[in-house]
Amino acid sequence: MLTQFNIPIGPFSFSINTSNTIVKKDLSTLYSDYQIEQESAFTDFSITITTRSFLRRFIRPQVDFLLDEFSPFKPLPKAQSFAMLEWGMNWCIATKAHHYLILHAGTIEKNGHVLVMPAEPGSGKSTLTAAMVYNGWRLFSDELALISLKDLQVYPCTRPINLKNNSIPIIKGFVKNAVFSTIAKDTHKGTVALLKPPTESVKRMHEPAPLKTFIFPKYVANAKAKLTPISQTDAFQILIDQSFNYHILGLEGFNALSSLLQNKQCYHFEYSDFDDAQRLLSELVN
Amino acid sequence: MPLLINVLTTPSLLASLSLAQWQILLSQATASQLVGRLDYLLKLTNINPPKEVEWHLSSVTKIANKQRQQALREFKEVSKSLKKIDTKLIFLKGATYIAKNLPCSHGRTFSDIDVLVDKEHINHIEMVLKFSGWLKTEIEDYNDKYYRTWMHEIPPLTHTTRGTTLDVHHNILPSTNKNMPNVDNFNIETVIVDNVGEIYTLSDIDLCIHNAVHLFTESEFHHGLRDLSDFHLLLIHFQKTNECFVKQLIERSKDLGLFDYVRLAIRYTHLSFNTPIDKVTLAELSHQSTLIGKLQDVCFMQIFKPNHSSCRTWKYPIAQWLLYWRGHLIRMPLRLLIPHLIRKTIMRAKDFFKKEEPDTFLP
Numbered sequence: 001m002l003t004q005f006n007i008p009i010g011p012f013s014f015s016i017n018t019s020n021t022i023v024k025k026d027l028s029t030l031y032s033d034y035q036i037e038q039e040s041a042f043t044d045f046s047i048t049i050t051t052r053s054f055l056r057r058f059i060r061p062q063v064d065f066l067l068d069e070f071s072p073f074k075p076l077p078k079a080q081s082f083a084m085l086e087w088g089m090n091w092c093i094a095t096k097a098h099h100y101l102i103l104h105a106g107t108i109e110k111n112g113h114v115l116v117m118p119a120e121p122g123s124g125k126s127t128l129t130a131a132m133v134y135n136g137w138r139l140f141s142d143e144l145a146l147i148s149l150k151d152l153q154v155y156p157c158t159r160p161i162n163l164k165n166n167s168i169p170i171i172k173g174f175v176k177n178a179v180f181s182t183i184a185k186d187t188h189k190g191t192v193a194l195l196k197p198p199t200e201s202v203k204r205m206h207e208p209a210p211l212k213t214f215i216f217p218k219y220v221a222n223a224k225a226k227l228t229p230i231s232q233t234d235a236f237q238i239l240i241d242q243s244f245n246y247h248i249l250g251l252e253g254f255n256a257l258s259s260l261l262q263n264k265q266c267y268h269f270e271y272s273d274f275d276d277a278q279r280l281l282s283e284l285v286n
Numbered sequence: 287m288p289l290l291i292n293v294l295t296t297p298s299l300l301a302s303l304s305l306a307q308w309q310i311l312l313s314q315a316t317a318s319q320l321v322g323r324l325d326y327l328l329k330l331t332n333i334n335p336p337k338e339v340e341w342h343l344s345s346v347t348k349i350a351n352k353q354r355q356q357a358l359r360e361f362k363e364v365s366k367s368l369k370k371i372d373t374k375l376i377f378l379k380g381a382t383y384i385a386k387n388l389p390c391s392h393g394r395t396f397s398d399i400d401v402l403v404d405k406e407h408i409n410h411i412e413m414v415l416k417f418s419g420w421l422k423t424e425i426e427d428y429n430d431k432y433y434r435t436w437m438h439e440i441p442p443l444t445h446t447t448r449g450t451t452l453d454v455h456h457n458i459l460p461s462t463n464k465n466m467p468n469v470d471n472f473n474i475e476t477v478i479v480d481n482v483g484e485i486y487t488l489s490d491i492d493l494c495i496h497n498a499v500h501l502f503t504e505s506e507f508h509h510g511l512r513d514l515s516d517f518h519l520l521l522i523h524f525q526k527t528n529e530c531f532v533k534q535l536i537e538r539s540k541d542l543g544l545f546d547y548v549r550l551a552i553r554y555t556h557l558s559f560n561t562p563i564d565k566v567t568l569a570e571l572s573h574q575s576t577l578i579g580k581l582q583d584v585c586f587m588q589i590f591k592p593n594h595s596s597c598r599t600w601k602y603p604i605a606q607w608l609l610y611w612r613g614h615l616i617r618m619p620l621r622l623l624i625p626h627l628i629r630k631t632i633m634r635a636k637d638f639f640k641k642e643e644p645d646t647f648l649p
Contacts (some may be wrong), residue, residue, distance in 0.1 A: 042305050043337040046313075055638075068313050068593060098345035248352045 005039040010157040018049040026082040026181040033202040080184040081183035094244040099144040102244040106138035113212035113285035114154040116145045118242035124219030125168040131274040134175040139201035158205040214266040225276040227267040235266035288597040290314040297327040314592035321346040322393025367418040371403040382487040389520035398451035405456035461617035498551030505613020518559040
């Protein structure tokens, strides 16, 4: 049976329609703290997870992601249904919400200050974000930093955290009673599981906060947590590379990044131990 | 009529829509690639959309503006790359609308830049473009051969650093279409573009003819409503300064042997958007056979609706099927078409059993 979940996520309203049992179960578990509504006056993104091809219900089952009625991606194996939904939701925001400058970055807040942590895939940004938000920080996002072009504040886009491969057992060991989605194996990113966001972060998902600074994290085995200052021009280049829509925003994006970088010291950040990392990052926002 | 067509016909209706209507309108416009046009019409009529809708519209306008910048850049780059070759270089379709700064260019998104060059130099042109960074996208050998043997263009080229896609044509119709015109008969116009300089486009009348030919030789109508709406805005715009524009358009299309496509374009633009056309002219545009005329009306009026569940009826798939075959039969005779379609079906069946890799970058 087709079930509809109307979920407000930060500044967006999603509607997710599906009869897929994996997706229904994972949505009910991971989004249990969200104010799921029966009806919403206006939906920004109306998503359906379904299987369109009759044959693909039986032969190597697949699922389709539909935004409204159109599918922007090829179908994926059915076992990856929920991961596909979460990737698709990222895609919706990253390709449509150009009233924000959107960076590929873990984003966390403490004491009213936001740290935006852009990094390449595989540098441990989601893992670090997961560890921090279950250790005194507020989750904004593990993937998408939304910087408003109106007020240059950072807006939360609080959603489950996407963890890959070894990060899954590591976070299971570090976060007590962590709640995970069904684990999807053999995706194009390896094994993937989604971690439920902290309740407190979900409750405060409509509260933006100003940016403290950008830090560029990298996991280095056995390294002591270390912040290395980086020049503003180097930071600018990394931010452009890690932006989803800088090329669309053009001058508007350039002006936003220039204003954000004014009088800010950005850092490369190496870490291996979460507690060590937490202490050092907290010093930045005290 | 679907809500989207109503507001495109009468933009002032945008002032009195409920939020629920906006939700439907946005879905229909997204399905038809007309969100940017809605935003343009809102600005033109000084109407403010509800705050929930506003960013959806302005985001598409930002994408359209970016594409406009990209087109302006390519005017310069492509002209520079082909400077040493003795060929014409005419920008077509979306690029022309931008070059001439026509109303339909605002908020209009498109996927590639189309140019028309001399057929005799096409190999040389492709090679020179390759050295300027324009590479062929991955294409099956069969499709590549099909393009080169039968089509009026070479396979699309993508620029390695700028990411733009370029469609290089040597005619506006494939050689297998019985109406293929002699491209030397088209009227070419010089346009001076700010910060770019001189570029070449088709004349106002000929660019309308090209729009009509392109639209009414399609077999799939993914941008059908968008292109028809372009044609509507073109007619309105050109009629403002030239009362006889439509008459001249018809005459000229007869001279070029392309009247049938122009006839359909004017007829369905008028039926869909109420484009002002006088009665005498309209009467001239009906099909000689009443039966075929009726069938065309049913099919085209279905296909020029937003491709969205809120507009679809049982007639839609039938119209889609008939127009699919119409398009293919116009493109080439059956003796070529049947082997081609069999080949395509086999290729598709093979794909079904191949392990699929996601082709879109998922963040």
